[in-house]
Amino acid sequence: MFYYLLILQKLIITYIKNLEISGLKNDKKLKNIFNQTLRSIFSSNSLKILDEKDDNYSDIKKYSSLKINFSFDIIENERVNIRVIWEIFNEKNQLIGSIKQENIIKKSVIQYVWKEISTKIIEMSLTELNMILNL
DSSP: OOOOOOOOOOOOOEEEEEEEEESOTTOHHHHHHHHHHHHHHHHTTTEEEOOTTSTTTTTOOSOEEEEEEEEEEEOSSSEEEEEEEEEEEOTTOOEEEEEEEEEEEEGGGHHHHHHHHHHHHHHHHHHHHHHHHTO
């Protein structure tokens, strides 16, 4: 006879009400890819980005806001320094932490591998982001 032990763990979801992505406005394709990738990775990591159209938007009282700022600086003809600054705010709009990321990449490949670049940017921020959000 086999006995199974079932452990139920309460799933804790962290809500993000206000999401602002800047620095990608000149290329809507890059912004859309990053936004879709962000939502997908966040949802699989118990982070939920709420839109005003969500049914429970106004019911959520404990949430954070997130500002993600991209800057692209050309270093040489074919290389670009991508800098990403994440700013995390509490529900009172007070800054509770920030994450800075930076990497150099060939300019010509950005359009072709942006999905993969976005995935790495987001994945590399998750540990720090979760730590800041759950303080």
